[in-house]
Amino acid sequence: MLVAKDANDLFRGNLDLMILSVLADGSKYGYLLQQRLSDVSRGMVSLQAGTLYPILHKLEGEKLVRCRWEETTGRPRKWYELTAKGRSRLTERATQWRDVTSCLEELLSPILKTLPDPA
Amino acid sequence: MLVAKDANDLFRGNLDLMILSVLADGSKYGYLLQQRLSDVSRGMVSLQAGTLYPILHKLEGEKLVRCRWEETTGRPRKWYELTAKGRSRLTERATQWRDVTSCLEELLSPILKTLPDPA
């Protein structure tokens, strides 16, 4: 029951949201996105390749991102860019997230108040 | 990709946390817990029986809750009570949740700032 079995279980269901939001900050290729996400989350999120690429393919299939291969450098890289539809989805999902947090915060505030400050 | 396919997908992975926190407010039987959760979430969370009871059984198996049948009233009811281990798990999961939100908030704050107030 979600007892830290898998690294990213705490973010389950929100990886698409996180990826879209990172792409909103500028186009990236998969590997770069992976590192950026690890950085901004201070290591809390560590997307494995087997997690990342299937999500990107799915986002592409939904036309939320578009991509093109860059062959100029030695290694081929696949750059992903947010589409208009992707931006729309991002705001939709971000709004949902805000609603979820407000709901959870109401439930958890009495419990969290008894805890020491995160510092 | 989490496009409101199922009613509670937005809360996926947190139903155990929500149930534990509702039980922290006092012992309840399943059906009562189901309604209370719907109330405090203003209808956002609507646990079906097929979702609720398996979770309760699992929590019981982990000794996070204990339960006893109440036979006095007409219909038998199974009351669930948080154990010490359950309380410990609750604070642990609540802390995790706080960390997740702070991480997501950092990612989403630029997007949410552009949106109108929830009101």
Added chain:
DNA sequence: TCCGTATATATAGGTTACCAATACATAGGA
């Protein structure tokens, strides 16, 4: 020059949380 590591993308198979559907049974009101 050879090897290990970082870079870079991809797929197959498995696990788990949750849902939908169904089942069974009692109480109360129309």
Added chain:
DNA sequence: TCCTATGTATTGGTAACCTATATATACGGA
């Protein structure tokens, strides 16, 4: 009498994510 609300439970299915594996290039050190 019948319908709805109450109350607990199980079975089968789906989707998201993970682990393991595969393939290939670039680069630095020995």
